[in-house]
Amino acid sequence: MRENLSQDDLPQILLEWYDVHAREMPWRVGPAARKAGQRSDPYAVWMSEIMLQQTTVATVRDYFTRFMARWPRVQDLAAAEDADVMGEWAGLGYYARARNLLKCARTVVDEHGGSFPADYDALIKLPGIGPYTAAAVASIAFDLRHTVLDGNVERVIARLYNIHTPLPAAKPELMARADALTPDLRPGDYAQAVMDLGATICSPRSPACGICPWRDPCAARAAGTAPDLPKKTPKKAKPVRHGVVYLAQRADGAWLLETRPDKGLLGGMLGWPGSEWVDSAHPLPQTAPPIGADWQVLAGDVRHTFTHFHLLLTIHVGRVDHEEDPLRGAFVPRGQFRPSDLPTVMRKAFDLATK
Structure with missing residues (x-):
């Protein structure tokens, strides 16, 4: 147990945990490899982030592997037949993502010389890239300080600060809290670390608080409210x-x-x-x-x-x-x-x- 923790201590504590417990992903450069100087492939990071929208890691792994084997560079994907890409995407769902995947690849080739721009403002202008994806690519691929806020991160932050405002109304507060924690050093590793924390320990129904690196400063754990957070506004019945x-x-x-x-x-x-x-x-x-x-x-x-x-x-x-x-x-x-x-x-x- 660490005594007298300040907010400034939290990123380093999480990064120390990530260095040991980082999940292995086919699109990820792990902490040991990054320390040795290996850099992430922006194309692979972007591809994985588009596939992971509304889709689980377990489902995406095989699709990502097939796509990268068939179209290993953004230039290859840009030159692909639409029908071939849509066929490989079949079953992954949310098919507008596949159409935007092609549009984005072709824009990167036609307007950026085949290289993803190392700039958030330029990334967010690409087809199919919104604030979350731009932040993820900027931080993970280029190690720029940008804050990612997906469902896993929302859950971690809501519990860490015991925030009971229901989603989606809570998003601005959650983003502000998450941004305050994002470090200047290793922001890409930190982004992946906080997502891993939410996916593996700070899980939706049964968080494993006993082994969480942020156990001591977590306000929801202390209050006994962690399993109930984040709150969500009830959804309307689907027609x-x-x-x-x-x-x-x-x-x-x-x-x-x-x-x-x-x-x-x-x-x-x-x-x-x-x-x-x-x-x-x-x-x-x-x-x-x-x-x-x-x-x-x-x-x-x-x-x-x-x-x-x-x-x-x-x-x-x-x-x-x-x-x-x-x-x-x-x-x-x-x-x-x-x-x-x-x-x-x-x-x-x-x-x-x-x-």
């Missing part, structure tokens, strides 16, 4: 929408698919032709099948949850045994079709139709 999709297969095994419009949910992704998604209080939209077939309605709906609503899809399946041009989409030969290229909700429909 339910429904729609129809058509899965057509030719006798040669080809499937009828279309590329969804760039704007909107699942923009730029492969999908099954179908209707708009409307509020479940309204009748299912009347949408003409994309091609003539003996259409059958499958028993049971596909159920999927997006950020702001739940979706129910009625599945129509049909076999096409004649020559006819579809009204929408195009047939993809069996050998060129990979179900893994479909976004999750569309793959659920495929799984239901082919089980």
